[in-house]
Amino acid sequence: MFMGASTKEGMDIATESRDIIRSLISEDIKDLNPAEKDIVERIVHSTADSEYGKLVSISNDFVDLSLKSLEKHEDILTDINMVKVGITQYDGNVYSYIKDEKVKEYAKNKGITRAAAAMEYAALEGFEGIIVIGNAPTSLLKSIELVESKDLNARSIVGVPVGFVKAADSKEVLANTEIPHVITHGPKGGTPVAVACINSLISTLKNENY
Amino acid sequence: MFMGASTKEGMDIATESRDIIRSLISEDIKDLNPAEKDIVERIVHSTADSEYGKLVSISNDFVDLSLKSLEKHEDILTDINMVKVGITQYDGNVYSYIKDEKVKEYAKNKGITRAAAAMEYAALEGFEGIIVIGNAPTSLLKSIELVESKDLNARSIVGVPVGFVKAADSKEVLANTEIPHVITHGPKGGTPVAVACINSLISTLKNENY
Numbered sequence: 001m002f003m004g005a006s007t008k009e010g011m012d013i014a015t016e017s018r019d020i021i022r023s024l025i026s027e028d029i030k031d032l033n034p035a036e037k038d039i040v041e042r043i044v045h046s047t048a049d050s051e052y053g054k055l056v057s058i059s060n061d062f063v064d065l066s067l068k069s070l071e072k073h074e075d076i077l078t079d080i081n082m083v084k085v086g087i088t089q090y091d092g093n094v095y096s097y098i099k100d101e102k103v104k105e106y107a108k109n110k111g112i113t114r115a116a117a118a119m120e121y122a123a124l125e126g127f128e129g130i131i132v133i134g135n136a137p138t139s140l141l142k143s144i145e146l147v148e149s150k151d152l153n154a155r156s157i158v159g160v161p162v163g164f165v166k167a168a169d170s171k172e173v174l175a176n177t178e179i180p181h182v183i184t185h186g187p188k189g190g191t192p193v194a195v196a197c198i199n200s201l202i203s204t205l206k207n208e209n210y
Numbered sequence: 211m212f213m214g215a216s217t218k219e220g221m222d223i224a225t226e227s228r229d230i231i232r233s234l235i236s237e238d239i240k241d242l243n244p245a246e247k248d249i250v251e252r253i254v255h256s257t258a259d260s261e262y263g264k265l266v267s268i269s270n271d272f273v274d275l276s277l278k279s280l281e282k283h284e285d286i287l288t289d290i291n292m293v294k295v296g297i298t299q300y301d302g303n304v305y306s307y308i309k310d311e312k313v314k315e316y317a318k319n320k321g322i323t324r325a326a327a328a329m330e331y332a333a334l335e336g337f338e339g340i341i342v343i344g345n346a347p348t349s350l351l352k353s354i355e356l357v358e359s360k361d362l363n364a365r366s367i368v369g370v371p372v373g374f375v376k377a378a379d380s381k382e383v384l385a386n387t388e389i390p391h392v393i394t395h396g397p398k399g400g401t402p403v404a405v406a407c408i409n410s411l412i413s414t415l416k417n418e419n420y
Binding site (some may be wrong): 013017086111114162165186189 | 405
């Protein structure tokens, strides 16, 4: 498997794509280590948007601590199902609680978004592992709150919600914590960006090239 | 439900987001009808990328023929599961065959991508409805071939694969057919774009505001 491709034609496309991406963003990512470079390259691959070369910010401890968690097959918690189903090569469990009936009811009663309620639910379920958020700023803000209060055990957070309202602010909040993280500055982000980050780490682990 | 939101906080965010989007792209979409405008606005909402205001191209018959298909609860065929699970409000069936074991074997034997093989499989299964492609150019090219040879019954195609290799070309091929379609010019596109298009139509149908 190389960037999602498993057939010869798919792999040829992926190889050519990576060469183009490197020509577009090599300057932006020149100071990153190989595992970090792979994360940014995959984000650009999945969005065809080279602006991400300048938007992605990865904390120094993110790759190491995330790889340790993945190596132990700890859980992955995603904000929405689109992110969950994009994580196809992981040997551990991937959860998303947003569509859970109990979460819907809980959100309604508390007057918070289902996205935020799903994170409180995960905390109550005793989650330990990596959090991957590609959609909802409220989900990210709630995750940060729960991790900082030690109610939620996150080894790292991929925090790349998308949108013109709250998304950019929520990511800057994450960047200013001690939590190991990846963020994208500004409104851009989304499910392909989130999936690219975590799939890059899974691939790095499998190739043992870190 | 408004742009995916079901709680008060979620709806407030969606409303504010739509106002910002309108301020960014109103000039780009001024000649579109309300249903078409909603498609483009949702794409920008899901990517936070206002460049889509200039990249989206919708054929004149696309909205009407797609709505007729959705009204009859015809099937939706997607290229990958990430697109499938993003279509959460449809009262009909949504299919994706790319992970089917038979499709994997078929792709290997024919030396084509699984994405293309999945479309041939759908044709053999007698699919009728709307095709939604957010990822694979090979899937789009195969769909066009099968629709033009009358082996696949597509009322319309949402053709928004993403990537630096083949994606842009595959979309221009679609734009030059008689098949009712939405495309995004250039390499940009992706699963959130595909999901935004079809969810916009489903929402338009439910609100009966077309």
